[in-house]
Structure formats: structure tokens, C-alpha cells
Amino acid sequence: MEGSGEDAAGGSIAVRPQPVEALGKGEGSRVKRIGLLTSGGDAPGMNAAVRAVVRRALAAGCVAVGVQEGYAGLIEGWMEELDHRAVGDIIHRGGTILRTARSEAFRTPEGQERALEQLRRHAIDGLVAIGGDGTLRGALALHRRGFPVVGIPATIDNDLAGTDVTIGFDTAVNTVLEAINRVRDTATAHGRTFVIEVMGRHSGQIALMAGLAGGAESILVPEVPYDLDDVCARLLRGRQRGKRHSIIVVAEGAARGFEVAQAIEARTGLETRVTVLGHIQRGGTPSGRDRLVASILGAAAVEVLLQGQSGVMVGVRGDGWVATPIDQILATPRPLPEGWIQLAEVLAR
Template sequence: MKNVAVLTSGGDSPGMNAAIRAVVRTGLYYNLNIFGVKKGYEGLLSNDIKKMNASSVGDIIHKGGTFLKTSRSEEFMTENGRKKAVENLKTRNIEGLVVIGGDGSFRGAQTLSREGIATIGIPGTIDNDLAYTDFTIGFDTAVNTVLEAVTKIRDTSTSHEKTTIIEVMGRYCGDLALYAGICGGAESIIVPEDPLHIDEIAGRINKGKERGKLHHIIMLAEGAGDAKSLQKDLIDKTGESARISVLGFIQRGGDPTAGDRLLASRMGVKAVEELLKFNSSKVIGVRNNQLFSEDIDQALGKKKALDTSIYSMAEILSL
């Protein structure tokens, strides 16, 4: 193994730059030639591949997003597209590829490994929706970003004695809503893994009013329902018109937390060391704060489950 490339794919997440930096500098430490691929798999097709050195990744560990850029490639999903990507890699004698992204990005890596390119995946997504690992790069930062917004929204909700629905990202995984909801003191948390109990939420709001509570924060995961429909149901059940705050892409941006920087750095080093062992079609994960590698097939075959102990705790603390 002499030549290794790295790319970021899919949605950006804080900490991706730290992971890229770790891959590049670890590769250089082991006397490898390291290449950066711009704009994800699209860059493999357009041959937008540049050799990197230590200075290429200077002063990026603290920055959000990905300086290699990212995109989604329709052409790469075709057989001809994948052949073109492999040809471009092999023309440069690139034997290994580190892919930083989510499940879709991993499936691309899985395909390339079957074409003779050694691939290692690093989980980079704010959704924390990959079942094989405890945490993904960017999740901790996103939780803190939502938490900062909740703190500010709470001030206005209290001042106006209003119920507020805060819709967060996460696709069909409720981790972002759950963790941010608990840390932000949300009275109700709605996640895709548990059906919406409108009567229960309305009951909490009414009970809170009886004891003089000035506001009610509802944390809604985007995959758990529609904020406007929930707003209408609450009017019918409580007579109160809740305000809606959809946080959107603000959750993806911003400087990564210390936790995400450290996790990304550890995973970047581990990914290169796996390639040096001639391992392929594997992903890096963390469990009980220990890093490990696992076959992509096995990792993608696992179904993400909500941590019921944390969810139950949220219910207890919402009184």
C-alpha cells in the first residue's frame, strides 16, 4: 500500500475536516502518498484528485463542513460511472480509499471494494443513524447547536407563556431530538421510533398550566411527523396555538466540539492503519469509547434502535 485517497460524501458534518487531517497526516507519517478527492464520488468521475501534503490540512481541525467539498452523484450509481471512478483511481495507482460519510457513502465504498479498491469507511453524519457504532462524527456538535437554539427559544417561550415546537433533523433516527431534548429540558420529545401520543402531550401541557408553568417545549424529530399537523392537533386539544421553529441546516454547520474533533482524529488514524494491514470493505466505529473495525456488509445490515433507557429517563424528567 503506497497510494491512498480520501473523500467526503453525502451531507456534511462538523468534524469531517478533522478526520481528513488525521487521514492525511497519518498517511504521511507512514510514508504513503495521500490524495484528496474533491466533491465526493463526483470527484472520482471528473478526476478531481490532488496530491496532498501536511500543509494541505493545516488549520482545518477547528472548522466545520468539509474543505474537500461534498456532493451526491447520480452517475456514480450507474455501472459505467463506477467503472470510470475505478479507472481514474487505478490510473494514479491509488490502491486504498477512505470514505467519510453516512450509509449511502458506505454503500459506494462497498461497491468500489468489489472492483479491487481497498476501502475503509469513517462515519460522518449528524444523524447518528448508523446502528453499528455508538456515535458518528458530527452528532455531538449538532446536539450542542440544537441545545444553544433551545436555550434562546425558551427565553421567548417563557416571556410569552407559549408552547413551542422545535423541529430538528435526524431523518428516521430520533437520537438528535432525544439527546438535545433531554439536555435542553424539553417537556415532550417526539421521535420516529415511538408513535406520536397527542393526548399524552396535550395532557402534559394542560397539567403544566394548572401548576403555573409558563411554557412547554416540544422537541420533534423530522421523521416523526409534521410540525404544522402537530400544531393543529394541539389547538384542538388544548386551545393553544404553538409556535414552530424549524432549525434546518444550522444544525450541520459550526465549529466541531472537542468531542467530535477527538473522535474524528482517532477514526482517521485507525482508518489508515486498517489499510496498511491490507483490510478492505470495513468501517470504523466506536463502542464504549473503544475504536473497532467491522465489515461494511455487517455494519449496514444492523438496524438502529432507540436507547430506551434514555428515552424512559426523558419521560421521568419531563414532569
């Protein structure tokens, strides 16, 4: 059953996913050859999205064409047709079989025109772009030049409006949470304070969710001002109550873990160690939730193209999905859940 609705930013069309047997065959659609690419930072679940796009396209009687290495490969024409077998046994794999790269050339009008020439040369009628905000900006550029394109949000940062969650975020949070659990064991054994630095240059979503779920004493994120004196005071109060260890989670955009650790040792005298998780947050087997979200959105992107829409991103909303104009998404910041930093501090006492 289909329905329509509007998200907080307005202008979204909500459609409940239909069973496979109810999916259309694409009759009457001008889109017959669908290109797809992954761009920017990789995120667990990208392969599941690639698989869904390809198999939904094939089910509609379309041809699926994979673009290697993102917009860089689009400019160079690195494309090949993908069949069911090409995307078999990839739903559980991290990374992306299409590989990914950043392209400065595509940011220029000349680069975008070269990409359009390659799309015409390979007879591509529509494109699915899988990635984060940079990927969406590239998709919007093609849309504004008249080429049909739909975006799928895949970024561990979970920093895009227009969707409940982005592909890769759940896996990244669970990776950090596992690290917190392991660090807590050694922190308890040695009676130490540990600072765990996680990814998030502009968004503290990973730090907040993993820190809250992991019982961190303090969580430092770029969106919220913090005072290291308050952090240190909280640590000392915990020691006075008999706590043998403490965990501080820091998003890289808020501070550097080693700088925070040095400040803590200098102000409290507590032995402090640092763990920088880095790119392990991007890798690994995607979680069940990320696979499910990727599968829903991959199929939804094809549906949208077959319906003749362009310049939109598909995102999950409740048990359905929505299609929201990309320019609207890029203009809408995604704030952290209100009050969750304070909640984490209360629960860590």
C-alpha cells in the first residue's frame, strides 16, 4: 500500500516498500540502462545497496551498469554491465566492489561535462549515486545539467537529513561499542582513564550514540561546547566514589584524543591512555540493520528513477522510505538528539 507524507523539512514523498511480486517491470519508463556508483568514504552496507540496485533494475527489465571508482571513474568511462552473478555473495562484505575515490576534476564544469559525455556514450538513462554529502553534491550537479540521478545516503557519520539513518552508521557505532567494551576491561584492571577518539569531523553522531550505549563518563562532540575542567571534575568525583576506571569518548572534530589525555593527566594526576580507532570504523561486516536499510534504499532508488523522478535522495522513514530533493537535504543540518549529551552524563554518574 502506498501513502504520502512530508518530513520535518517538507517536500518528501513517502512510499511503503512493496512485496517483490508487486514490483513493477518498468513498462513505459524511458529509463532502460541504470548506472550506479559509490563515492567518497566507504561505509559498511554499500555492497548491499549495490546488490539491491542491480537486482531491482534487472527485475524491471533494465540493464545495470556499474561505474568503478566513483565520479573519477565516471569521467574516465570505467563502466561494465552487472548481472545477478556479479553481485552474488556480497551482501555481507564491507567496503564496495565498485571501489570509491574522490575526484577534484568532477567538481569543475569541464569534468561534469566529460562525465555526461561518458554517460551518453554508454547509453545510460539514469544514475544511482551511493555515498555522503559530497556524493549528493555531485548528483545534484548532474541533475541540474538535465541528467536523471537519485542518491542513496551511505556514510558512517549519519549526518544527512531526509533519512532516519544512513547506511553504515549502525555498524560503525557497534564497532566503537565493541572497542569501548574491550578498553573498559583493561581500564578496570589497571585503574586507568581511557580517551577513545572516534571519527566525526563535523558530526558527533558516532561519539554520542556509542558513548551513551557504552556508558562513557564524558562525550565530546563538535556540535556542543565543552569545558575540560568540567570533564576533569567529573572524573575526580567518580574516583572519590570508588570508580576504578573512566572512559572518555571524543569525536575527532571536537578535539584530538592525545591532547585531551594530556590535559586530563596534567589537571588530575590520573594515569590516562589513548585509543584512536581510525578507519577500522569504516570496515567490517555490515550489521543486519545496515544490510536491511541498504536493501530497501537500493530498490527504492530504482523505483524512483522508473517513476521519472530525479534530483532526490531516498531515505528510510519508519517502516517505509521517502524521496527528498537533494538541494533541500544539503541545506538542512542534522542536529544531535536534544538532551542526549546530558542524559549520558546523568547515567554515567
